[in-house]
Amino acid sequence: MNHLKQFRDPDAAQTLLAAIRRIVTRPHAVMEICGGQTHAILKYGLDRLLPDEITLIHGPGCPVCVTPASVLDKAHEIAARPEVIFCSFGDMLRVPGTHTDLFSVKANGGDVRVVYSPLDAVKIARENPSREVIFFAIGFETTAPANAMAAYQARREKLPNFSMLVSHMRVPPAMEALLASPDCRVQGFLAAGHVCAVMGTEEYPPIADRFHVPIVVTGFEPVDVLQGVYQCVKQLEEGRAEVENAYARVVRRGGNPAALRILSDVFEPSDQFWRGLGLIPASGFRLRDEYAEYNAETKFGAVDHASSAEPDECISGLILQGAREPHQCSAFAKSCTPEHPLGAPMVSSEGACAAYYRYRRLEHAGR
């Protein structure tokens, strides 16, 4: 069966839109957590097809966007060393730190390599025993199992020249931080389906209870997103605040046990800095002490979180909290473009600024 085609079926989307129109009686603000969902919403224009009562607020779920500048600065410092092969997901190359980006480090002679999987970096380490190979291990719970496996294999093989610069985020504590903020407008969440595919859904009922918000686990195709919105709006209209799974073809309540086993062998929860959002308690993963030899901060010194600065005109913090839309930034599509990004949300394909630039730029030009 062709999953993609089915879950992009316009008739199925129309059915859901009609159902949403029928049940909605008052305004609701719903946040989609994940940048992949933001991208789908803008690409298919789903926000425009929904009734005016429903506002979709774009959440902070873009891993490239929330990696702190201080960590990028450390990456740039390590990547410039002559003995180093620095491996990164391609999305990270053009993200600016305080002074430079990986692309420029590479242009200046740094050995920076783009990998699709962290296991490619482990392979490079096996093949280059005389070089230090560092993998830039960033992301949410979706990339954590992959990054954990890289460290797990390296330790099992006792690869002395492999290490990871880790900046890992956990989504549920960030949702709590957003909800606890006094000017939070979010009344319901579309939870990120693939985060839940790994972690399961057990983390969410306490959040739904404590803040009285519906949380609907949602996928990434247009029909998935609309199904998530429908279930979320239905709960809001009925005054319910429950955790529902609208992505059951991929998400099981207990998550992925095989992935969770390796994940908890390698990582443990830790406080974490988010670019634009600051320090959020217990919102990250760090390598366990048993993996200290595979931690790039052991080899090259710890990240200095005090030293980094953002360009003044970039309001990415407000964008990531859903408090502003990208076209409300004075730099949007003027001094900040995907070719010359000032902030991370303009670099990543999941960044809200890049998505607005790609799909909404013309209509916002000159405003």
Added chain:
Amino acid sequence: MANWPSPRAGVFSMCLGIPGKIVSIQNADPVYRTGEVDFQGAVKQISLAYVPDAKMGDYVIVHAGFALNVIDEDEARQVFEDLKALGELEDAANGV
């Protein structure tokens, strides 16, 4: 809204999980288990370490080179059965 825009081809962003079909499986060691996964024509070597029960022909969701879960076909079908019921409800509400 008759036609959605077509999917962007060849995007392998780190965090965009994409469905693909397992077309071969290698390596018996569970930690190193890999397979070839076909993403609408683009075939990639993917770790199957986290989907120990996945078989040839299964669809999997892939992130950063790892299959994270097998797509449950029954649950996928259920979505459209529910939608059909919802559509009939809409028609009834509109007096069709």
